[in-house]
Amino acid sequence: MAHHASRRWLEVIPNPIARASRARPLGRMLVVRVLGTLGILLVLSIIVFSMLHLAPGDIVKNLLGNRPSSPDAVAAIRAQYHLDQPLYMQYLIWLGNTLTGDFGQSIRLQDSVANVIGARLGITASLSGLAFLLAVIVAIPLGVQSAVRSGSWIDRFATGFGIVGLSAPTFAVGLLLLYGFAFYVPIFPVYGSGDGGLDTLWHLVLPAITLALGLGAIILKLTRTAMLRELESDYVTFGRARGLPDRQVHLIALRNAAIPIVTGASLVLTFLVGGTVLAETTFALPGLGTLLQGSVLFKDIAVVQALTLLVAVTIATIALLADLAYIFLDPRIRAKEGAQ
């Protein structure tokens, strides 16, 4: 029988030759993306560096406070932080150090930037992760149901939820939750990050819900729209005409809808960056958001630069992962990448 010789026929990739021709452009795409990201980081660091210098305020004054200062002390501080050098030299010094892995000293906190960020990264990462998880777990099933039962009470509820989530400002939601569930009904702690482990997780619940609301609303809308479109397509009718049960048809449609959902959700993740500043401030969490806020106000250049680059790298990585997911999810895109 013919099928004996070709038992592999159901595999996703038909033969090894095709696999090789698809892998090569993928590698090239990765290289291009990484180089592009490096270029963006360089430009971004120059812009942020110059902007901080243009902003009003003086680091030396910030450091010395209201104490009377001698010209010698001022000169010493200026020399210590290379402030006596021309602006481009200051930047080049920073760039040189950064390239060797030294992100410099935080003037405000009198500690290395690596330590300062390292100590706060965990809180922000946990907060963002938890918020994203909450948003996805609630929004995707709700979006699917509201598309499948379009017009039902669940759809109307989801639409209402979406409008509230999109239009309510993060700090207002945060304050409302604080008032409701930390003060009025004291289930959750009011501020701080707790003593680590489960206690920290407990402290992060309200801020995460605050962030997840806006995020979830967008993912909900994306899911509903994408699902509605897929459910109307010919292949869904064709599948049902073949006798496939509704549940399976919905799962298949979700698989197709995953393409726009993943792209959209990754874009939404970048929204978290601004959101964490607000949520961390509202709940007094010692995370990167509050660090960024304090450092900008103090003109703590080294910290601001490092944080900006960290955010940029994170966003670039998410975008890259989304593109890879796209290629993985959609064979048509895969073919196009292969043809280039």
Next chain:
Amino acid sequence: MSALLSVKDLRIDFVDRGRVTNTPVRGIDLEVGHGEIIGVVGESGCGKTLTGLAVLGLLPGGATATGSVLLDGGDQLAPNAANRRGEDVSIVFQNPGTAFNPVFTIGAQLRNVVRRHRDFTKREEDAHILNYLTLVQLPDPARAAASYPHELSGGMLQRAMIAMALLCEPKLLILDEPTTALDVTVAKQILELVLDLQRQFGFSVLLITHNLGIVHDICDRVAVLYAGRVIELGETAEVLKSPKHPYTQGLLDALPGNRDPNMPLAAIRGTVPSNLLGITGCAFADRCPLVIDECRRIDPALLESTNGHADACIRTVRA
């Protein structure tokens, strides 16, 4: 012998918030015998596709059907009609490019159907699917199974779709404009393939088309639909040779081959009424070149004139 498919007084209403907004199918009677190929022809909007979907038990949301659709004794308007889809009745759609899911291989999509209806081992599934892809004369069945829809041509996809429709040996195959999206030579091959498979397996075919040429080539009988009703029904040769209803005559006159090549093509003036609510008399009256006053008063019934040849025109002289 009783018919395989028996449609009696099928009406389809579109209902919006309890109000009937349109009645695109207004009482269709149709029988399809075992092993018969029947053509259902008419312009767009005459209710052909909706009738096909009703036979599948797959009406779109907001549509409700009354009357009866019996397939081999099973009620296709009942909620459990889904169980017979793919098993007893199957459909091939107009556009093969959109009927397949773009993100799964052809093989995976065929496998879904086999899994749903048959209790096979994976090896048996593979063999079964390959067997059918070979039957529809795909040049390299194994390769086709491993391909994504965008990697195959329209003609190949249509062959794969026919394979998919036949996977579970249905008694009735509905072809909804199966060649409209294909070019002429490919269309001819596809029709020959369907005829060939029909002779081999003996299933019945309900061919929905607006192309009288195709009907002439492969159909035993033809039902002409207008505004949600059968207005002429009979043996293909008989209906095409001596059409009784002015609408059928108009369709035939509009074919290029039936006219002097130097003359402009004859068209039926006007269009199908877009909403069929509250029509009195003959729905074709406004477009009919032979209209008389009675046409607008009397609702014409489908009546037999000669042996097996029926039409719904009050002007027809019946024995």
